Amino acid sequence: MGIADRKLREKTERRQAILEAALHLFTEQGFEKVSMRNIADAIEYSPATIYLYFKDKNELLLDLQTQGFGQLAQELKVLEAIEHPAEQLRAVGEQLLGFAFRHPELFELMFIMNGPMVAAQACAGANAWPGGGSAFAQVVSIVQRGIDTGVFRPQKADSAALMIWANVHGLAALHLRQRLVVMPEERREAAMHEALNLFHELIRRAL
């Protein structure tokens, strides 16, 4: 069945081409300025063709989001080399904040935008969010290991992980959504890193 194979391969290749073109446009011009027609133009197909490969725009965004989580997982592999849980958590924070700076559009897609989550909850059940789920689970397991080894005081690992996630997410989200205009421009990035450092100092001292 070589023909059927080729057809399937071509289909997924074209799907991937659409995703790549879309991501390229989004990172280049931002989400607000890119329409389905723009994407269609970029791949030199009709707008209607995109809907042969994706149910709607949100599904396309969800696919990009999932790719984003793949890339984040890649960049988080450096954590495996760190053995101390507190240091591991600090590295999570630094990596995630760095990710938000290096790939602001991916971060938006993964943690801020509504669209992809609408698609996620439409296609899967109530609490299914593959990418985010495993990323969060990673933080939970670090905390749990810290508790088990006596580095952190005994407590609920999931709420502690949530606190840590919320802290770094808050920094990145406030920044990406222009809420740090309360600080002078040249102070913003430094203040974010100071805030993150201070937070992990608190963790090391008192968690």
Place this chain on the structure above:
Amino acid sequence: MGIADRKLREKTERRQAILEAALHLFTEQGFEKVSMRNIADAIEYSPATIYLYFKDKNELLLDLQTQGFGQLAQELKVLEAIEHPAEQLRAVGEQLLGFAFRHPELFELMFIMNGPMVAAQACAGANAWPGGGSAFAQVVSIVQRGIDTGVFRPQKADSAALMIWANVHGLAALHLRQRLVVMPEERREAAMHEALNLFHELIRRAL
């Protein structure tokens, strides 16, 4: 000049009526489902009329945002009765998180949406954001007072305030943007409050 007075009064009244109708629709149906035409219908005017009172949709959103900050300031008045800085910070967190639950649309407008900030930076200079600025300054001053009275260790007050703000913002934003689907539905709100409590325990122990 009674007539000119009345005209001015009527103008601001109509402006306020538009804002009220808009906020009502937004809170009722969400931002995504309400258009300028819907707002115009609600006040029984033509869509074009709204543009006699607001430069564009973003300016309307900015005005609603400013009202939101007014309401938040109102609800934060309970803080004045608390004298211990750490307790005051805990109350800030609780109040702000509660605000996000009670008025999710206002919170979106104030801390997440892009539109209002576009208008804010268009009308004012680089780092002008009246509402957010004074709210953040309030947190900074509490931290500063804590440092001055020896309750907190000496440090940069603005980055400590940013850490605190980011933490509660992160919790609220992750929740409002559906990122807490990683937890079972019935656990979410409890986990958020546990995370906040844990964070303020860290502050009391180690800031």
Place this chain on the structure above:
DNA sequence: ACAGAAAAATAAACACTGTTCACTACATTT
């Protein structure tokens, strides 16, 4: 009280958006 100026409100259009559907053109199978 009435003509003319000023102000307020609007209908209609513009340039977009995401999405659907009837239809064409081509590849595959019988």
Place this chain on the structure above:
DNA sequence: AAATGTAGTGAACAGTGTTTATTTTTCTGT
């Protein structure tokens, strides 16, 4: 060679924010 299946599309639909020329209303000076 005819029939079937499928990839792709043009054109339309219903909606969006916004602008402009035009009408309606209100006010002013004679």
